[in-house]
Amino acid sequence: xxxxxxxxxxxxxxxxxxxxGAHAGRAMGSGEDFLAHASLFARPDPRRIDLRASxxxxxxxxLVRLARQRTSVPVAALVDTSASMGFGAPRRKLDLxxxxxxxxxRAASAVGDPLELLAFDERLRDELGAPSSxxxxxxxxxxxxxxxxxxxxxxxxxxxxTAERLAGxxxxxxxxxxxxxxxxxxxxxxxxxxxxxxVPVVVWSGQETEPPAGEGLAQFADLERGGxxxxxxxxxxxxxxxxxxxxxxxxxxxxxxxxxxRPFFMGDPFDGDTLTRYFLEGx
Amino acid sequence: xxxxxxxxxxxLLALLPLALLPWLARGRDxxxxxxxxxxxxxxxxxxxxRLLRALGALLIASLVxxxxxxxRPESVEVRTGRGAEIQLLxxxxxxxxxxxxxxxxxxxxxxxxxxxxxxxxxxxxQSARELLSSFVAQRPDDRFAVSFFSASTLHVVPxxxxxxxxxxxxxxxxxxxxxxxxxxxxxxxxxxxxxxKRPYSGSRIILLVxxxxxxxxxxxxxxxxxxxxxxxxxxxxxxxKGFNRPDLDMPGEASEAIPEVALHRFFASLxxxxxxxxxxxxxxxxxxxxxxxxxxxxxxxxxERIPRQDYGRAFIAAGLVLAGLLLALGRLRLGAxx
Numbered sequence: 001x002x003x004x005x006x007x008x009x010x011x012x013x014x015x016x017x018x019x020x021g022a023h024a025g026r027a028m029g030s031g032e033d034f035l036a037h038a039s040l041f042a043r044p045d046p047r048r049i050d051l052r053a054s055x056x057x058x059x060x061x062x063l064v065r066l067a068r069q070r071t072s073v074p075v076a077a078l079v080d081t082s083a084s085m086g087f088g089a090p091r092r093k094l095d096l097x098x099x100x101x102x103x104x105x106r107a108a109s110a111v112g113d114p115l116e117l118l119a120f121d122e123r124l125r126d127e128l129g130a131p132s133s134x135x136x137x138x139x140x141x142x143x144x145x146x147x148x149x150x151x152x153x154x155x156x157x158x159x160x161x162t163a164e165r166l167a168g169x170x171x172x173x174x175x176x177x178x179x180x181x182x183x184x185x186x187x188x189x190x191x192x193x194x195x196x197x198x199v200p201v202v203v204w205s206g207q208e209t210e211p212p213a214g215e216g217l218a219q220f221a222d223l224e225r226g227g228x229x230x231x232x233x234x235x236x237x238x239x240x241x242x243x244x245x246x247x248x249x250x251x252x253x254x255x256x257x258x259x260x261x262r263p264f265f266m267g268d269p270f271d272g273d274t275l276t277r278y279f280l281e282g283x
Numbered sequence: 284x285x286x287x288x289x290x291x292x293x294x295l296l297a298l299l300p301l302a303l304l305p306w307l308a309r310g311r312d313x314x315x316x317x318x319x320x321x322x323x324x325x326x327x328x329x330x331x332x333r334l335l336r337a338l339g340a341l342l343i344a345s346l347v348x349x350x351x352x353x354x355r356p357e358s359v360e361v362r363t364g365r366g367a368e369i370q371l372l373x374x375x376x377x378x379x380x381x382x383x384x385x386x387x388x389x390x391x392x393x394x395x396x397x398x399x400x401x402x403x404x405x406x407x408x409q410s411a412r413e414l415l416s417s418f419v420a421q422r423p424d425d426r427f428a429v430s431f432f433s434a435s436t437l438h439v440v441p442x443x444x445x446x447x448x449x450x451x452x453x454x455x456x457x458x459x460x461x462x463x464x465x466x467x468x469x470x471x472x473x474x475x476x477x478x479x480k481r482p483y484s485g486s487r488i489i490l491l492v493x494x495x496x497x498x499x500x501x502x503x504x505x506x507x508x509x510x511x512x513x514x515x516x517x518x519x520x521x522x523x524k525g526f527n528r529p530d531l532d533m534p535g536e537a538s539e540a541i542p543e544v545a546l547h548r549f550f551a552s553l554x555x556x557x558x559x560x561x562x563x564x565x566x567x568x569x570x571x572x573x574x575x576x577x578x579x580x581x582x583x584x585x586x587e588r589i590p591r592q593d594y595g596r597a598f599i600a601a602g603l604v605l606a607g608l609l610l611a612l613g614r615l616r617l618g619a620x621x
Contacts, residue, residue, distance in 0.1 A: 087317035180318035208317050217331050218617035220322060221313035228313060230332030231325045233617060240323035248321060 005103040007272035008110070009172065009279045011073060011197060016170050021072020022111035029069025037063040073172050074132055075108045075115050076196075077101055078162055079146065080177035081128065082121040083223040086151030087178075088205035091268070096203050097176045098146035099270045104174065105139020113172075117142050120162040121153030154224045155181070163189035169196060176201040178208075179252055179263075181224070190259055199278075200256055200263040209245045211238040288594070291352035298347045305339035314617070335612055342605040349598035357591040366424035367486045368442055370474050370516075371415060371453070374493035374523075375431040377461040379408035381494075381525055384564045396526065407523045409457060410565040411492050414572045416453045420446065421576065425485075428477055429453055432470035433462035438477065465495045467546060468503035475510035487516040490575060494523035496543035508553055517556040520547070521571045524563045531561055 014026045028035060037053050040046065040062035048064040057063055079101065085094040101117060108115045115138060119128035128145050130138060156177070166173060173196040179186070190198065211233060212218065220229045231237055249265070256263050264278050290296065316322070382404030384396065419427055429440040429452035440452035474489050489511075499507070511518060522531055522543065529538070531547040538544045550557045560571030 084317040087315065093317070178317060180321070205317070208321070212314075212617055214617050216615040216617050217328060217335070217612075219313035219332060220316035220319055222319035223315050223317055225319070227319040229316070229319045229322045229325075230328040231322060232328035232331050237323065237325055237328070244321060244323045 005099060005270055005272040007103055007107055007275040007279075009075075009107055009275075011172060011279075012282060014068070015071050015073045017071045017073060018069075019072045020069055021113060023071055023073050023113075025069055025071025027069050027071060028066055031067040031069040033068040033070070035066045035068050038066050040064050072111075072113050074169065075104065075113045075172045075174075076132070076166055076169075077104055077115070077117050077174045077176055078159075078166075079117065079119045079128070080121065080156050080159070081119050081125055081146070081149055081151055082153045082156045083151050084178055084180045085203070087223055088207055088268075092151070093178055093203045093205050094149060094151055095147055096205075096266060096268055096270055097201075098143040100174075100176060100201060100203075100266065101146060102139045102143035103270065103272055103275075105142065109134065109136065109139075115139070116166075116171075118162050118165060119146070119149070120156065120158040121151070122155055122157040123153075124158045124162055124165075125149075154226075156185070159185050160188045160192065163192040166196060167192040171196045173198045174201050175199070176203060178203050186255070190261075198259075198261055200252075200261055202252065202263050202265045204245075204265065206268050209242075211241040287355050287358070288353050289356045291354065291593075293351060295347060295351040298350070299344060301347060302340040302344040304343060305336040312616070335609070338605055338609050338612070342602050342609065345598045345602040345605065349595045349602060352593055352595045353598070354591050354593040354595070358589050360589055366426060366444075366484075367422075367488055368426045368428075368478070368481070368484070369422075369488045369490055370428045370430065370442075370477060371419075372436075372470055372474050372489055372491045372493075373408070373411065373415070373429070373431050373453075373456055374465060374491075374495070375408070375433045375437070375456060375461050376465040376495065377463055378465070378494050378525065379406075379411070379523070380461050381407055383407050383410065383523065383562075383568075384526060405565045407494055407525070408461065410568060411521070411523065412453050412456055414565075414569055415490075415492070416450050418572045418576055419449050419453065429456075430470070430474055430477075431456050432466065434464040434466055436470045436473045438473070442477070442481065465493065465497055467491070467493060467497040468499045468507065471507050472503065472510060475507065475514060475516065478514040478516060483515065487514060488575075489516055489518050491518065491520045492523065493520065494525055494528070496541075496546035498542050498545060499549060504549060511553060511555040515555065518550060518553065518558075519575050520550060520557070520559045521568065521575075522547075522559055522561045523568065524561050531559055 011023050014024045016026050018027050018029075020029065024033065025031075037050060040049060043064045043066065045064055048066075050063050050065045053063045053065075054061065077100075079094075079097050081094060085097065086092050088096075105115050112134065114132040114134045115130075116132040117129045119125040128142075128149055130142055159182075173193055175189075175198055177200075179200070179202055215233050215235075218231050218233050220231065222228070252263055262278070262282060264275060267274065383406075385391075385404045419425075423444075423446065426442045426444050427440065427449040428438070428442045429449055431437045431439060439455055440448055443449065471489065471491070478487060510516070524530070529541045529543050531543060533541065533544050539548070547559055550559065558575075560567075560574065562568035562571050
């Protein structure tokens with residue numbers, strides 16, 4: 001994939017976990033992040049003896065330096081594959097999501113984090129997902145699976161069930177979806193993910209945020225619920241269309257901000273630099 | 284008239300529920316969209332969509348109805364015809380140039396009558412023409428046609444209500460002398476033919492003014508009978524009886540040999556109305572003409588059969604208009620995004 005899709009993520013604060021990695025961690029271990037001095041008797045590691053501190057010590061103890069170890073954080077992507085994600089031409093929103101998953105896999109392997117993929121619609125789609133792994137080339141394989149996937153489920157009923165798989169895990173969780181029709185189930189899913197750092201990745205196609213170019217009568221059929229809307233497209237209605245999109249964006253922002261989350265609105269095509277900036281802003 | 288509608292193929296009306304198709308075929312042409320609830324509500328668009336669907340439903344319904352061939356059933360209507368159609372058929376043979384009995388013939392001695400008639404009786408054709416022209420003048424509502432006949436028939440005036448033309452036609456009969464023969468059969472057949480393809484709007488009369496009969500062969504008789512019956516024509520024969528000419532009501536088998544009597548008996552055998560008037564003098568002729576006029580003075584009630592009228596074309600035309608409208612509106616439709 002093109003270099004512009006590559007991004008880097010960093011996490012604010014310190015993460016738990018014992019496994020060494022690239023993120024600031026809470027665990028003590030070998031690292032440069034100084035925490036405190038301790039007596040050699042308490043921490044019998046002569047390699048860490050700090051001579052200057054020991055000489056300064058009034059009690060004359062041998063002191064060793066204690067440091068926090070940089071830690072690895074598991075990364076998980078929750079990808080909505082319901083019918084509305086099949087919308088968009090020539091590239092479906094799920095194709096955009098696949099691009100993102102590929103880039104995420106590269107970003108995770110760059111810092112040595114394991115990646116887990118969970119795809120869901122009305123049920124958990126295990127055939128598209130993958131358990132947590134550092135396997136090389138995993139991202140391309142998952143992305144290819146997503147690109148070939150069929151989106152026909154009329155909803156995202158398994159959202160909560162999927163989120164509960166990660167419940168209690170201190171992970172970096174990307175919730176990749178268009179967030180259409182998300183309500184109480186989103187709240188429940190976020191409840192399950194309280195310990196994780198959740199990055200809502202909002203995938204909207206330009207074709208749904210922008211009204212069609214022509215004017216005239218247009219009928220729209222809902223991909224998921226089978227509803228039907230008839231619009232007489234005209235400049236005034238197109239303005240209202242854009243207003244409705246903006247209102248939805250604000251509403252989503254507000255819903256997530258209540259939990260301290262900031263959604264990332266993915267463009268078409270997916271731009272890695274924007275996501276990198278998102279993490280820099282958040283960190 | 285709404286009540287009187289029937290269908291040639293009412294079974295096809297069972298297809299009428301097809302008109303619901305535009306409502307059932309939800310979103311077949313619709314653009315798939317990720318999340319319809321997102322879109323702004325648009326009453327105008329909804330109304331336009333309903334209109335399109337209603338037009339489609341109407342189109343299907345009108346085609347189904349057209350297939351079922353609605354129509355007004357065949358009916359019989361009573362109509363009142365005003366004014367008769369009278370075909371004047373006047374003998375133009377030489378014998379018509381003879382004179383009739385003078386008006387005071389009853390006072391004359393039998394020896395004198397022949398002589399007197401030769402010298403001062405009115406000329407048959409002339410007095411007939413005069414009386415007929417006053418008869419025509421008295422009946423402005425009727426349509427007249429004038430024909431003369433001897434060996435063949437001369438149609439002088441077609442059916443018309445224009446009095447002057449008819450009068451001139453009658454007057455034309457007075458020009459020059461008459462011809463030699465009297466072929467009543469051919470004259471009647473060609474007079475009957477003049478009623479062909481005319482709408483039946485009042486009683487029809489052939490007024491035959493003649494002083495002689497003719498022997499008709501069987502074919503002619505059949506043709507006359509059929510023609511009179513088909514066109515519903517009443518026949519009046521004013522027989523200008525000359526001196527010493529046979530009486531129409533002469534009894535007996537032997538009198539069948541007399542052409543006038545034979546003709547009268549044939550006419551009397553017709554199913555259509557027939558009346559014969561014998562006129563020996565011009566007074567008799569006047570009385571006969573007056574009697575004809577009295578008999579045919581009434582408005583005529585007759586039943587007219589109105590054939591079944593098919594309204595299917597109207598529905599097909601409506602369907603065509605609707606289809607055109609839908610095509611035109613369909614061009615305003617957006618088929619796809621972007």
